[in-house]
Amino acid sequence: MNLLFIISILFFLLFSNIILLPLPLNQYAYMLARERIKQYDRGVQAQNNLTSKEKVVNLYLELLQANDYMNTKNYFYPSRPIEKVFENITKSSLYQFLISLPKGGNLHIHESQVLDRKLLLEHIMNSSEYDFLYICDQDNCTTNKYYLNYFKSNPSSEWTKVKGSNWTIPEILKRTTLTGILNNLETPIYATDTEGRWHTAAEYGVFDFYGDLVKYNVTRFNYMKLVLDQALEENIQLLEFRRGLFGSLYYLTENNTKILINPTEELDLLLKFKKEYISKNPKLIDFIFVIYSSRNLLKEQIKTHLNNIINLHRLYPDFIRGYDMVGEEDQGHTLLFHSDTLINAFNYTSTSNGSFNFLFHSGETNWPENHIPSVPDDSVSAFENIYDALVFRTHRIGHGLSLTKRPDLYQYIRQRQIAIEICPASNQILGYVADLRNHPGIVYHRSGIPIVLSGDDPGSFGYNTLTVDFYLATMAWGLNLADLKQFAWNSIQYSSLPNNRKIEGLQKWQNEWNLFIDNSYNIACNQTYPNLTMNISQILPAYGPTNRSINVTVFGFGFEIAICKKIICKFGEKETNGTFIDLNEIVCPTPLNNSDLSTVSISIVIDNKIFPAGYDYKFISSLSVIDDESLPPLIPSKSDKFVIVNQKLIITLLILLFTFII
Ligand SMILES: [Zn+2]
Numbered sequence: 001m002n003l004l005f006i007i008s009i010l011f012f013l014l015f016s017n018i019i020l021l022p023l024p025l026n027q028y029a030y031m032l033a034r035e036r037i038k039q040y041d042r043g044v045q046a047q048n049n050l051t052s053k054e055k056v057v058n059l060y061l062e063l064l065q066a067n068d069y070m071n072t073k074n075y076f077y078p079s080r081p082i083e084k085v086f087e088n089i090t091k092s093s094l095y096q097f098l099i100s101l102p103k104g105g106n107l108h109i110h111e112s113q114v115l116d117r118k119l120l121l122e123h124i125m126n127s128s129e130y131d132f133l134y135i136c137d138q139d140n141c142t143t144n145k146y147y148l149n150y151f152k153s154n155p156s157s158e159w160t161k162v163k164g165s166n167w168t169i170p171e172i173l174k175r176t177t178l179t180g181i182l183n184n185l186e187t188p189i190y191a192t193d194t195e196g197r198w199h200t201a202a203e204y205g206v207f208d209f210y211g212d213l214v215k216y217n218v219t220r221f222n223y224m225k226l227v228l229d230q231a232l233e234e235n236i237q238l239l240e241f242r243r244g245l246f247g248s249l250y251y252l253t254e255n256n257t258k259i260l261i262n263p264t265e266e267l268d269l270l271l272k273f274k275k276e277y278i279s280k281n282p283k284l285i286d287f288i289f290v291i292y293s294s295r296n297l298l299k300e301q302i303k304t305h306l307n308n309i310i311n312l313h314r315l316y317p318d319f320i321r322g323y324d325m326v327g328e329e330d331q332g333h334t335l336l337f338h339s340d341t342l343i344n345a346f347n348y349t350s351t352s353n354g355s356f357n358f359l360f361h362s363g364e365t366n367w368p369e370n371h372i373p374s375v376p377d378d379s380v381s382a383f384e385n386i387y388d389a390l391v392f393r394t395h396r397i398g399h400g401l402s403l404t405k406r407p408d409l410y411q412y413i414r415q416r417q418i419a420i421e422i423c424p425a426s427n428q429i430l431g432y433v434a435d436l437r438n439h440p441g442i443v444y445h446r447s448g449i450p451i452v453l454s455g456d457d458p459g460s461f462g463y464n465t466l467t468v469d470f471y472l473a474t475m476a477w478g479l480n481l482a483d484l485k486q487f488a489w490n491s492i493q494y495s496s497l498p499n500n501r502k503i504e505g506l507q508k509w510q511n512e513w514n515l516f517i518d519n520s521y522n523i524a525c526n527q528t529y530p531n532l533t534m535n536i537s538q539i540l541p542a543y544g545p546t547n548r549s550i551n552v553t554v555f556g557f558g559f560e561i562a563i564c565k566k567i568i569c570k571f572g573e574k575e576t577n578g579t580f581i582d583l584n585e586i587v588c589p590t591p592l593n594n595s596d597l598s599t600v601s602i603s604i605v606i607d608n609k610i611f612p613a614g615y616d617y618k619f620i621s622s623l624s625v626i627d628d629e630s631l632p633p634l635i636p637s638k639s640d641k642f643v644i645v646n647q648k649l650i651i652t653l654l655i656l657l658f659t660f661i662i
Contacts (some may be wrong), residue, residue, distance in 0.1 A: 011347055012074075019036065019037070019040050020036075020507045021033040021036055021037060021627070022036075022625045022626060022627050023626045023627075024624065025624065026541070026543075026624070027540055027541030027542060027543060027544075027624070028066065028200075028541040028543070028544050028545070028550060028622055028623045029623070029624070029625045030540070030541070030627065031540050031551070032625060033552060035551075038071075038410055041446075042446050042448065043482075043483065046361035046480070046482035046483065046486065047481075047482045048377060049479055049482065050326065050481060051517075052401070052480055053517050053518070053521045054482075054485075054517055055580070056521050056524050056563060056564055057481055057517055057520040057521055058095075058480055058481035058482070059263055059524065059560070059563050059580060059582070060520060060523065060527070060585065060638055061094075061097065061481050061484075062480070062582055062583050063560050063563070063583060063596065064092075064093050064094040064097055065094060065211070065474065065475065065478070065614075066583055067093065067094075067167060068092055068093075068475060069475070071200070072088075072475075075628070076437075077088070077471075077472070077475065077477075078435070078436035078437060078472045078475050078476035079087050079434070079436065079437060081182070081191055081426050081428070081429070081434075082179070082425050082429050082461075082463075082468070082472075083178070083179035083182045083183050083429065083462065084183070084460070086179065086463050086468065087523075089468060089471050090468075092471065094400030094471060095467060095468075095471045097520070098467050098470045098471055098474065098484075099233075099234050099235070099329060099465070099467045100234075100235055100516055100519070100520075101233060101235060101467075101470065101484060101488075101516060101536070102235045102237070102488055102490035102509055102512035102513045102516050103234065103235055103236050103237075103453070103466060103467075103470065103487070103488050103491065104236070104237065104238060104240055104487070104488035104489065104490070104492045104505075104509050105236065105239065105285070105452070105454075105492055105495050105505075106231065106239050106240070106455055106466050106489035106491070107174045107236065107238075107240045107242065107396065107416055107419075107452050107459075107491055107494075107495055108240070108242065108398055108421035108423055108452075108454030108455070108456055109239060109240070109241060109242065109454060109455050109457075110207075110241070110242045110243065110326075110454065110456065110457050111241035111242065111243040111289075111427055112210070112211060112214050112243065112474055113207060113456075113457035113458070113459050113460040114227050114241075114457070114459050114464075115142035115223060115226055115227050115230065115456060115459045115461055116230070116458070116463060117172075117173055117176060117209075117210065117459055117460075117462070118169055118173060118464075119226055119230070119264065119464065120210065120213070120226065120459070121169045121172060121173075121225060121386035122169065122471070123222060123223075123226060124162075124213070124219065125169070125200050126161075126217075127222070128378075128468065129150065129216070129218065129219060130162070130163050131163060132150045132151055132152050132161075132252075132410075133148065133149075133150060133161070133162045133163065133213075134148070134149055134150070134151050134155055134159040134160060134161055134162065135147070135148050135159070135162055135167055135172065135517050136158050136159050136160075136420050137150070137158070137159075137160050137164075137167075137622060138157065138158035138159075138160075139158075140158050141158050141250050142158075143205070143208075144177075144204060144205030144208060144209065145204075146172070146175040146176050146204075146209065147205060147208065147209055147212075147377075148162075148176070148209055148213055148627055149170075149213070149251060150212065150213065150216055150254055150609045151256055151462060152221075152253070152254055152255070152256045153255060153256040160565055170414060173462065174354065175204075175207040176206070176385065177460060177461065177462030178200075178201055178206045178429060178460060178462055179429070179461055179462030179463070181200060181201075181204050181206065182200070182429075183197075185200070185240040185526055189431075190431075191431060192366075192431050192433050192434050193444060194330065194366060194430060194431035194432055195330070195331075195431075196431070197429065197430050197431040198328045198331070198430060198431075200323070201280060201430075201460075202621075203368075206460050207457065207460050209460075210459075211646045215248050215249055215250055215251060217249055217250065217251050217261060219271075220249055221269075224270075224273065225273075225277065226283070226426065227239070227282060227340075228287065229333075230464060230465070231284075232281060232283060232284060234465050234466060234467050234514060234644075235283055235516070236322045237283060237285045237467060237505070237508055237509055238284075238285040238286055238287070238492060238495055238497070238505060238572040239286075239287040239288075239319070239490065240273035240287075240288055240289075240290060240495060240496055241287060241288070241289050241290070241292075242289075242290050242291075242292050242324055242326065243289055243291060243292070243293055244291070244292060244293075245263070245293075245308055245309060245312075246258065246266050246267060246291075246312065247260065247261075247262060247263045248630075249261040249266045249485070250529070252446060259320075262316060263361050263535070264311055264312075267312070267315075267316050267319060267320075270319070271316075271319065274286075274287065283508065283512065285492070285497075285501075285504070285505040285509070286497060286501065288318075288319060288320075288321045288496060288497070289320050289321065290317060290320075290321060290322040290323065290324050290359050290496065291309045291320060291322075291323055291324070291327055292310070292323065292324040292325060292326045292327070293305045293306070293323075293326075294326060294332070295325040295326065295327045295329070295333045295334075295338070296327050296331075296332045296333060296375075297333075299337070299338060299340070299341060302325075302338050302341050303341045303344075303375075306341055306344075306345050307325065308363055309323055310348050310356070313352070313355070313356050313443035315655075317352075317355045317356070319500070320356070321355065321356065321357065321496035322356060322357040322358060322359045322395060322450070322496055323345065323349075323356070323357075323358055323359070324358070324359050324360055324361055324398065325338070325360060325361065326361055327360065329349050329362070329363075329364045329365050329374065329382040329385060330365050330367060330374055330376065330382050331374060331375065332374060332382075333374070333375060333378055334373075334374055334378050334379070334380050334381070334382060334384060334385055334388070335360065335362070335384075335385050335388035335389060335392065336378075336379055336380050336384060336385075336388055337377075337378045337379065339388065342358075342388075342392055343411065345358075346358075346392055346393070349393070349448055350393075350515055352467045354498070354499075355498065357394075357395035357496060358389070358392050358393065358394045358395065359387070359394060359395050359396050359496065360388075360389040360392070360394045360397065360398060361399060362385040362386050362389035362394065362397055362398060362399070362400065362402075363383070363385060363386040363389075363397065363399055363400040363401050364382075364387070364399035364400075364401055364402075364427075365382040365383060365385075365401065365432075365554065366400065366401065366402075366403075366432055367381065367383060367402075367403075368383060368405060368487060370383070371383065377532075382402075382584060383402050384419075385402075386400065386402050386403060386409075390408050390409070390412065390413075391529050394417045394418065395418070395420060395422065395494075395496060396418060396421055396422050396452075396494060397413075397419070397420045397421065397429070399420075399421065399422070399423065400420040400422075400440075400444070401427065401432055401433070401440060401443070403420070403440065404440035406444060407447075409580030410447050410448075410449060413449050413626055414448050414449050417450060417494070418449075418450075418607055419449075419451060419490055420441070420444050420449060420450070420451045420452075421451075421493035422441035422444070422451050422452065422453055422473075423453075423454050423455065423456040423469065423470055424436050424439055424441065424453070424469050424472045424473050424476070425455070425456075425458070425461065425463075425469050425472055426455070426458075426461065427439065428472075428552055430460050433591070435476075436473070436476035436477075437472075437476045437477070438471050439476060439477070440471065441453075441477070442473075442476075442477040442629045445477075445483065445486075450490045450493070450494055450582055451487065451490065452469060452487060452490050452491040452494060453469045453473055453487050453491075454466070454469070455488065455500045461546070468593050475587070485513070487505070488509060488513070489509070490551035492505045492506050493506070493643075502658075503616070515636075518597075519585035524564055525563070525564035527560070527563065529558075529561045530558060532558050532559075532560070532561050533558055533559045533607070533611070534556060534559060534562070534604060534611040535556050535557050535558050535559055536555070536556040536602075536604070536611065536612075536613040536614060536615065537555050537556045537557070538554075538555040539552055539553065539554050539555070539602055539617065540552070540553050540555070541653030542615060542616070542617055542618065543617065543618040543619075543623075544590060544617070544618075544619065544620070545619075545620065545621070545623050546596070546597055546619035546620060546621060546622065546643065547577075548592075549590050549591065549592050550589070550590050551587045551588070551589055551590075552569075552579075552587070552588045552589070552590055552602070552617060553581070553585055553586070553588075554569070554578070554585070554587070554602070554604065554613060555584055555585055555590055556584065556586075557583070557584060559580070559583050559584065559585075559586060560583060561606060562580060562586070562604075562606045563580070565606050565607055566606075567579070567580065567586060567597070567603070567604060567605075567606060568605040569586075569589070569602070569603075569604060570602065570603045570605060570610075571588075571590060571591050571600045571617055572598070572600030572601065574600075575590035575591070575605075576590070577589075578604065586604065590617070590619075592649040596619060597619055597621060598618075598619055599616045599617070599618045599619075600616065600617055600619075601613070601615075601616055601617075602615055602616070602617050
């Protein structure tokens with residue numbers, strides 16, 4: 001019994017991730033402990049795996065970030081309403097850098113809400129459709145005021161023909177995008193008033209204004225081309241569109257009769273369009289669809305809807321890849337409410353060989369499990385959608401904000417590799433996370449849960465790019481190149497593509513990534529800093545053993561002049577090669593074979609230019625490092641590669657065990 005007990009303890013010690021830190025009894029032990037705890041951080045570990053070129057680009061990214069932190073510290077964009085700061089963000093050099101970053105896929109976008117309304121209107125105004133574009137600008141509109149539509153014959157008097165009127169694109173945008181509307185409200189809606197922001201979007205018809213335009217068969221395919229062109233411009237190669245059931249596309253006859261095109265005809269046209277587009281733009285991996293129902297529909301309606309979707313999936317299994325429920329979760333039916341229908345559909349998903357998955361919007365709520373049903377005839381609160389999404393084996397989680405209150409679920413999500421679709425700008429404009437520095441996305445990512453950054457409804461909100469989400473996350477969360485690379489990789493790995501297409505997709509993305517790194521590396525290496533000098537503020541440890549080489553960290557600023565350069569550290573007259581850690585840290589190994597117990601001055605040499613540290617380093621005879629401080633054991637995960645164990649302790653235990661056995 002005792003033997004078994006000891007063996008189990010030994011196994012626990014060997015295979016659990018216990019981190020042991022030296023006690024900070026001297027500067028050397030303090031810096032060892034500091035390095036160990038830092039290396040336990042996933043954000044630091046990931047950077048170790050970057051290639052040498054990527055490490056240079058990572059420093060350049062850090063420099064661009066640092067400039068924006070300095071310039072925006074008193075008006076930090078990720079903590080200000082996006083509707084106020086979007087224009088400024090696009091002028092930033094970091095934003096320009098991020099535009100060309102290969103982002104992989106944009107996996108959470110609502111098809112008709114993606115494209116910048118400005119681009120759509122510009123396109124229409126340069127086409128023959130301009131001749132029959134109308135806006136409802138009178139108070140007796142039966143649609144939302146400022147709704148846009150096509151009429152080939154004269155409509156009733158509330159409609160004004162846009163061509164030849166006073167309506168300009170900026171004036172239309174002010175009234176038909178959420179940022180335009182929010183910026184023109186007499187009484188601003190508070191940044192955390194989720195209900196108020198959703199209500200405004202619904203009241204004005206933000207998600208509907210352009211609905212009839214993009215269902216017109218001519219505009220529809222031009223719209224699609226513009227969406228894909230825009231995606232490629234910001235280096236997005238895969239799009240997973242959420243959309244309603246096919247069947248609303250129409251032709252318009254000369255006497256203004258709308259003739260609906262049936263879903264299979266529309267899908268065939270789309271497949272043909274896709275084939276032609278990819279043959280001209282081979283960089284694009286694919287675009288696919290996830291079909292949704294509104295969560296507010298009745299149970300019977302959802303049942304019919306899902307049956308139709310499944311029937312369509314049977315015909316287009318490579319094109320239609322899943323099912324979702326959409327609409328404001330706090331005001332709509334829960335997954336439990338619709339569970340009978342979902343149970344039936346789950347039978348289909350589980351036999352579809354992975355070609356048809358649930359991908360639920362779930363946890364897009366700030367409310368805790370408040371025991372108040374989201375709608376009166378529902379049984380549970382919106383919070384519980386997260387449980388049901390997991391029960392129904394959701395392929396990814398849309399938003400997942402409520403998970404921040406349930407860290408015990410992280411291990412399950414991590415083990416099942418369920419990615420979370422994070423939409424920072426959307427979460428902010430709809431009032432869920434006013435200050436993106438506190439967005440839970442970074443917590444999920446640093447906990448080892450795969451996340452992907454997505455745009456949600458950028459066109460309806462009033463902008464266009466996924467780059468804005470990348471900018472906000474990079475600045476708000478202090479992301480490095482390894483993080484951004486991981487997000488891009490995740491967006492293909494956890495997409496709804498079949499596995500063989502993922503391999504092809506990852507290869508296409510890798511090609512773009514390599515080009516981006518080569519190009520960014522050249523830009524980083526060609527920077528000059530004529531008026532900058534390297535300032536060293538501290539060195540640690542300032543003393544260390546004489547009989548072996550240890551790492552001395554040089555802290556300071558102005559280190560960007562060393563990007564892409566050889567860093568030489570001088571200890572007196574002896575030289576070693578320094579390593580860039582980040583813009584404020586360079587590590588200098590002490591020289592070997594220094595038998596003198598001496599004190600030497602430290603300096604850094606870049607391009608033959610000497611920068612004295614102004615600090616001395618002392619070689620001393622001995623230093624003690626005691627490794628007996630431990631943190632509580634952490635839960636091991638698949639992606640944990642870093643295990644620190646106290647070798648002395650394990651050897652002692654092994655000897656003990658051996659003694660016990662004999
Ligand atoms: Zn969404």
